[in-house]
Amino acid sequence: MSTFDPLREQLSQAAREFGGDTVSGILSGMVDDVDRALREELEIFPVCHHSPASALAMVRRLREKQPKVIYLELCEDLQPLLTELRNCRLPVAVQAFATDLDGFPKSWAPLSVVAPITEASAEYQAISYALETPGVELVLVDRSTDHVFQWAPKEEDPPYAPKEEDAGLHGDAVGVEIGDLRPRFAELEEHLLHHGKVRHWSEWWDQYVEQPLSGADYDTYRQVMVLIGSLFRRLDRDGRRQAVDEDRERYMWTRMREHLSASGADPADCLYVCGAFHAASHVEQFGLRSTAPFEITPRTDTKWLYGLIPSSHSAIEAQFGLASGSVSIAAATWAKAVARSGLTPFQLAGQKGTRKRVSKLPAGARPKAEIAPADKLTGFLSRPPALDELDQSELLGWCVDIVRLARRNGYLASTADAIAVFETSILLAGMRNRARPTPYDFQDAAVTCIEKDVVPGRRDVRRLCEILLGGDRVGEVGYDALPPLARNVYDRLEPLGLDLSKRTIQRALLDLNAEPELVPCSDLLWMLRYLLPHDAVRPIMGERRLGERSIQESWDLSFGKHQRSIIELGYEGVTIEQVLEQRLRRKVWDPKATAAVALAAVEDAVLYLGSKRFADELGARAVELLASERSVDDAPEVLRRIRRLMAYYRASEPALPAWCEEFATAGYAHYCTLLPTAFVDDDTGVRQVAAMLGFLFSMESLALALGCDRAQLELAVRQSHPESPAKVAVLWAARTQLGLLTQAELRARCDELLANPLVVPSFPQYIMGFVQAMEPVPALSGFVVEVISKAFGRLPDNVLLPWMPKLITTLRDQAGELMPALVREAGRTFPGSLAAVDAWTPPWSARPAPPKAASATVAPGPVTELLLGHPATCDAVAALLGCEGEWQAPAAAGAEHQAARALLAEHPEPALAVAALLA
Structure with missing residues (x-):
């Protein structure tokens, strides 16, 4: 006879009376499971x-x-x-981590398993x-x-x-x-x-x-x-x-x-x-x-890495679906x-x-003899649980402390609220058949009595109760249990004199001129900034750009809060430099990598690693990616980055790297080939087309010097026949840059468009094209100011007013880097004061004819007499400028002198240029 036969029979009888055979089978099976487990x-x-x-x-x-x-x-x-x-300081989690998968779908990477303790x-x-x-x-x-x-x-x-x-601390790891x-x-x-x-x-x-x-x-x-x-x-x-x-x-x-x-x-x-x-x-x-x-x-060939990461109460609750607190x-x-x-x-x-x-166990202790388990379930299930008596002092302490915490966090709590929380806790426990209020009853009572309908701070009352009852305790992995990379990071940052294990944000001040020994710390912090979450290492003062280094830096460091991220870097390599190099190499050899991604990796390699060999390797990969691309979506990013990199190499190196020259020639041929298609493709935006032309025009001299043919670009422009007004404007700008269209002809075409009532509604799109054309043709900025001014002056209100918000948003989103040049050109064109506006004549307007010279003979003035008296000076200037001429009689010279004065008064620029030439 089994120990649990009486209980089995009792539960089966109750199940037959209330639930039928199904419930009876479940209950009797449960007793069988208990009997089986205990007899093992x-x-x-x-x-x-x-x-x-x-x-x-x-x-x-x-x-x-x-x-x-x-x-x-x-x-x-x-x-x-x-x-x-x-x-370690508990709670922590033991972790297994894998990034290079063998035997699992690549989309699963990285894999992580944690077991919190x-x-x-x-x-x-x-x-x-x-x-x-x-x-x-x-x-x-x-x-x-x-x-x-x-x-x-x-x-x-x-x-x-x-x-x-x-x-949080566990991220998306499997628990x-x-x-x-x-x-x-x-x-x-x-x-x-x-x-x-x-x-x-x-x-x-x-x-x-x-x-x-x-x-x-x-x-x-x-x-x-x-x-x-x-x-x-x-x-x-x-x-x-x-x-x-x-x-x-x-x-x-x-x-x-x-x-x-x-x-x-x-x-x-x-x-x-x-x-x-x-x-x-x-x-x-x-x-x-x-x-x-x-x-x-057998296990797969996936290489698993193991370590300890910090955990916390809230991380455990979030990962395993437990109630908060x-x-x-x-x-x-x-x-x-x-x-x-x-x-x-x-x-x-x-x-x-x-x-x-x-x-430890006491010395000489001996285990007690094992006793066969008796049936304790019958008594446990047949009697109600013994209810603890009310621990009044404990509950009073909770109520006083929660009011104190609430006041510190902005709540207008008082002694009356503490009494209300105390009484409400007992009331809620009684309604839930509890003799002693549990922490959950206390939480509900505190929220009811203190929080009201307003939460003044970032912590609500429920969170304050959790802090009161133990808080969100966060673990810490000790130095000796850290992987080599994490220990190396802490060792290299030791000159900062900070306790990096603290979970609070700490400020690090680096005067790199006065303390050059802190330069390695600065280099490491910038690498950590790249690899860790942004709030772990945050620069307050100082920046790192190509060719620029800060002399003073200020950092906010929160390593204690992000210890898990630092530990997981140790799963990828032995040093930070190795991890960064692996990350960059993995990024550019990804199947979805583009030329823009590779150029960004080159820039990061120069900034953080300073390795010319590695930068050249990434640059060669950028050339391969550019040549294989069939889309020009990243053309603006490619243009921006290659310009910046070439400017850096020209300023810091005796010659451009070989990959830069290959990138210029490959890009020249690549974009010339795709240009006619991009002009007519509706999926290719105006900005992308303008960036392609910007690459071709800015790299033209280098590409031609390396063997490219300019006829390829001219042929590509001649074969382009866009229909979109914005792209037509970009094409006109490109033809102007190549000398296939004069600026006078371009101005005439725009005037014709403004005079055509059928085209006027679409003229704003032409303007957007001309604005984007400033990328490949910067000299067109004055003409763009002229076109926009004419549009504002001539377009009807029903066309101009709906278009202006779109103009502003488009300029902000797509031409933000072009606006400074446009604003400077407008500043040079328009008068600087309000009073000068009335007398101002736009430079593109028709100018009055210069006054004709008087027919009467004018007596020579003192200037003429001076020149006639000392002709050697004029002869020297004429010889310098390559001019030939003869001296005339004083009467004729006087008439011409008046005409010359009128001409110089209207066009003073040549005289100023000559004066500057002669210093």
Whole structure:
């Protein structure tokens, strides 16, 4: 007769009365699962992740049983990392990371698996006991991280869905959780939350499982946990996930049997720690006496990298769908339960951020004799849970502290609010059938009484309650547990004299002239700025451009907050320079890379690495990409970057690199070939066409010197026949630049367009084309000012007014870099004062004819007499200018002198030019 036969019969009778055979089968099956798990030769310890009740039960059981081998449900290849936990401040997460995939879809990269560990967890107590107790072996038996993704469906998307809100310490990594005890049957969860009068599963678990089991004996704990795991397992309807879980269970039992066979360990001295869901397993490999085989597939050739990353309570909650603040509440519950029970938890020696406790077993301790488990479920299920008495002092302390925190954060809270929170907490607990208000009741009461309808600061009252009850504790990976790259970063930044482990923002001031030894720190910070999130390393003063270096810099550093990002850089290389080079090389050899991307990589290589060899390698790749492109969408970016790079090389190098010359010739031929098609293609914008012409005209002299033929450009322009008004204007500008169209002819064409009523509505598009044409033909800026002025003066209001907003937005979005030249030209053209506007005549308007010279003979003036008296000076100037002539009689000279004066008064520029020439 089984120990649980009376309970099975009792549940079956109740099920037949209320639910029929289906419910009876489920309930009796649950009892069978409990009986099977507890009768197993290898002791199974069912847990729930981050559960103080599980941690307390683990401490009690380890001190009582003192096992020699602990099998732990955790990825087996993470085991070498566990010894590094003593160099960290919990919570942290062990991580496996892979960027170069072999055997998985490339779209999944990078792959990441994390397993967070907190002090209030059963697995941490087991790890601490095993690592600190001599003669105890810890064996991780769950599937490897490689198998985590091997068993995932081979779809285009990775086997997880990155979320915007998950961009925290864990990012989009796959979470490996021991003891996932959340019902996968939505209707059941909704039913439990409704009848439990709670909002979230975490609150239900705390009220109906966590609190009753905190003080329960070991047999009751095991039976209840297996029973819950069996219930959730039998109601699970996700067949695909259940199949993966069953494979995990086959994997773990296979590994445990292999270890026992190889080590010869006694199963009575072993303990198997797994989630309660897996404790109620139905697979045929369950148990040590099973002989059912299971073939474990080999790992792929993917190279996995391992390390520790900082974690936090909020990161764990976000990744595993827990209620906000639940992990903090669990930590507070753990601390209180430890103090109340008098237990001494296990702890790794040298562990940071935890209370120093004596966690070793007393010398000479002997495990107690094992006693066959009795039926504790009947009593546990048949009587209501014992309700804790109201801890008035604890609740009063919470109420006073939350009012103090609220006032610091801008709330107009008072003593009356503290009293209201106290009474409301008791009221809510009573409405929910609780004798003692839980932290969740307290949160609801505080929000009701303090927050009102306004949130004055960035922290609401619910967040303040979480801070009060334990806060979002953030872990830290110690220096000794960091990868070599991260340690190298900290070492190289040591001259700054800052504590980079702090999570606060720190200001670094660098005077590179007075302290040249800080130049390497500046170089490293700029590289980190490129590789890390922007709020991790943020320049306040100083910049780095081609050919420019700051003499003083100011930085805001937040390394402690972004320690995970620095650690993950260590998975890519040994030094920052190596990682940056790999990133740039991977970027330009990506199948989707373009010439613009490669030129950006060249610029970054020059700025941050200073490697001429590497920059030349990336530049050669840019030439290849440009020659293979069939689109000109990136032409503006290509033009901007190649101009900047060539200006830098001309200023700093004796000659242009070979790849720059190849880029000029390849681009000249490439854009000449695509130009006629781009002019007529509706998908190619005006800006792209103008950028193509800008490349051709600005690189023309270099390209012709290297062997290109100018006839190719002229032929491409002659073969272009656009229909769009904007592109027609760009074509006219190009023809003007090539000498195929004079500026007088261009002005005449624009005047004809303005005079044609049929064309007037589309004339603004011509103007937009002329503005874009300033990119390839900068000398056209004066003509553009003339065209815009004429348009403003002649276009009717029904055309001009609707077009002006579009003109402004287009100039801002597409021609922002051209506006300074346009504004300067307008400043030179228009008068500088309001009073001069009335007398101002536009330079493009018709000029009055110069006055005719008087027919009467004019007596020579003093200037004429001076010139006639000293002709040598005039002869020297004439010879210098290459002019020939003869001296005339004074009367004729006087008449011509008057005409010359009138001519010089109207056109003073030649005289000024001669004066400047003669200095």
